[in-house]
Amino acid sequence: xxxxxxxxxxxxxxxxxxxxxxxxxxxxxxxxxxxxxxxxxxxxxxxxxxxxxxxxxxxxxxxxxxxxxxxxxxxxxxxxxxxxxxxxxxxxxxxxxxxxxxxxxxxxxxxxxxxxxxxxxxxxxxxxxxxxxxxxxxxxxxxxxxxxxxxxxxxxxxxxxxxxxxxxxxxxxxxxxxxxxxxxxxxxxxxxxxxxxxxxxxxxxxxxxxxxxxxxxxxxxxxxxxxxxxxxxxxxxxxxxxxxxxxxxxxxxxxxxxxxxxxxxxxxxxxxxxxxxxxxxxxxxxxxxxxxxxxxxxxxxxxxxxxxxxxxxxxxxxxxxxxxxxxxxxxxxxxxxxxxxxxxxxxxxxxxxxxxxxxxxxxxxxxxxxxxxxxxxxxxxxxxxxxxxxxxxxxxxxxxxxxxxxxxxxxxxxxxxxxxxxxxxxxxxxxxxxxxxxxxxxxxxxxxxxxxxxxxxxxxxxxxxxxxxxxxxx
Ligand code: BES
Ligand code: MN
Ligand code: ZN
Numbered sequence: 001x002x003x004x005x006x007x008x009x010x011x012x013x014x015x016x017x018x019x020x021x022x023x024x025x026x027x028x029x030x031x032x033x034x035x036x037x038x039x040x041x042x043x044x045x046x047x048x049x050x051x052x053x054x055x056x057x058x059x060x061x062x063x064x065x066x067x068x069x070x071x072x073x074x075x076x077x078x079x080x081x082x083x084x085x086x087x088x089x090x091x092x093x094x095x096x097x098x099x100x101x102x103x104x105x106x107x108x109x110x111x112x113x114x115x116x117x118x119x120x121x122x123x124x125x126x127x128x129x130x131x132x133x134x135x136x137x138x139x140x141x142x143x144x145x146x147x148x149x150x151x152x153x154x155x156x157x158x159x160x161x162x163x164x165x166x167x168x169x170x171x172x173x174x175x176x177x178x179x180x181x182x183x184x185x186x187x188x189x190x191x192x193x194x195x196x197x198x199x200x201x202x203x204x205x206x207x208x209x210x211x212x213x214x215x216x217x218x219x220x221x222x223x224x225x226x227x228x229x230x231x232x233x234x235x236x237x238x239x240x241x242x243x244x245x246x247x248x249x250x251x252x253x254x255x256x257x258x259x260x261x262x263x264x265x266x267x268x269x270x271x272x273x274x275x276x277x278x279x280x281x282x283x284x285x286x287x288x289x290x291x292x293x294x295x296x297x298x299x300x301x302x303x304x305x306x307x308x309x310x311x312x313x314x315x316x317x318x319x320x321x322x323x324x325x326x327x328x329x330x331x332x333x334x335x336x337x338x339x340x341x342x343x344x345x346x347x348x349x350x351x352x353x354x355x356x357x358x359x360x361x362x363x364x365x366x367x368x369x370x371x372x373x374x375x376x377x378x379x380x381x382x383x384x385x386x387x388x389x390x391x392x393x394x395x396x397x398x399x400x401x402x403x404x405x406x407x408x409x410x411x412x413x414x415x416x417x418x419x420x421x422x423x424x425x426x427x428x429x430x431x432x433x434x435x436x437x438x439x440x441x442x443x444x445x446x447x448x449x450x451x452x453x454x455x456x457x458x459x460x461x462x463x464x465x466x467x468x469x470x471x472x473x474x
Contacts (some may be wrong), residue, residue: 042057
């Protein structure tokens with residue numbers, strides 16, 4: 001989607017999305033547009049401006065108006081703006097075939113929310129559809145404000161990064177194999193001139209990624225470990241970002257029931273997220289050093305699968321008794337965290353579709369976060385809320401390690417029932433030496449079976465914009 005800026009006098013658009021608050025006050029832009037296409041009269045008595053109310057009617061010569069209610073002016077904020085723009089775009093897509101729409105920028109509001117709302121509503125994963133649904137090609141921001149270019153560019157970069165992540169997540173596991181994800185990483189490195197390392201099975205063995213290798217050993221798809229580095233001239237901070245990269249999670253020998261396996265092609269959302277974030281960072285070019293890591297493999301049952309009762313000597317040297325082959329994500333992340341210890345970074349963040357328990361705790365719209373550094377957790381939480389994404393901290397107590405006691409090894413990979421997300425977090429904490437480590441559990445929020453506000457069903461691109469904003473701050 002292209003984005004341009006036009007005034008009412010300049011625009012040649014065929015469809016206008018115009019916002020009205022409850023008091024029906026008309027804006028300068030609307031008054032000017034009204035000279036061209038008299039429409040204000042048609043509104044009288046037909047539209048209250050209630051939040052999320054929409055009204056569509058033809059102007060002249062096939063030009064359409066889609067009116068969206070913005071609610072009470074004093075209750076308006078950027079979250080509501082994003083949501084109203086999304087409903088405006090959804091409505092517009094009913095009337096226009098792959099063309100240009102013009103969206104009025106409500107006065108004193110943020111153009112970034114308008115663009116993100118439009119990007120989110122306009123996303124389709126339609127490569128396998130013979131008949132494509134309508135999709136807006138050009139977005140025109142209708143305003144008399146000037147100097148919006150930088151903000152528009154930034155929001156478009158973020159919107160495109162979210163779409164990039166969603167495309168990867170939506171793709172079938174048959175296509176989105178560890179090798180394919182590694183190819184995508186190579187493409188990124190080429191496009192943006194990044195340093196890249198891809199470790200294959202032999203190299204992984206040499207470097208003792210035994211917990212990671214155990215998870216992947218039941219699959220015919222070879223595992224890949226990717227490490228991409230973005231480095232600006234004078235980095236003000238150094239961070240490592242790790243994404244869980246299970247390209248399909250059948251559960252392994254502890255196989256999942258059919259209904260739980262249905263969406264398990266999305267178990268690489270962490271990887272897709274960190275690659276999307278990296279892409280945006282390469283375009284925004286902040287003064288940071290960013291290492292993006294993912295341990296990619298499939299968790300499959302077969303004659304060569306890892307088994308319950310196996311004892312693995314992880315990369316860190318700590319031994320793990322396999323209690324459940326379906327708790328695979330934490331095994332791959334453990335070795336990735338150990339690898340990150342060598343990178344000499346100020347902070348480590350991992351993002352993973354890690355536990356079903358986070359859905360029990362927080363549902364499908366709130367992401368669980370936890371870690372070992374309260375300042376980092378607070379900072380991320382604040383950034384996420386400002387970015388319009390809901391997060392909530394779950395506790396990690398040292399004592400939780402007792403849950404993971406093994407009779408024959410240093411620990412097991414699962415504990416007793418209850419507090420599953422925190423226990424998984426506690427497990428991970430054992431594998432990082434970083435004193436600033438944040439863990440983000442997106443098992444509940446990465447993928448949704450129904451649309452909610454501006455979030456379309458399917459892959460959500462959750463946390464892409466929060467992570468970009470977090471890293472792009474300084
Ligand atoms: N990938 C799953 C977690 C998941 C569940 C992601 C639902 C998305 C939606 C993870 O590997 C897993 O299977 N976790 C187990 C852990 C258990 C065996 C301790 C779970 O949550 O059931
Ligand atoms: Mn699993
Ligand atoms: Zn998994």
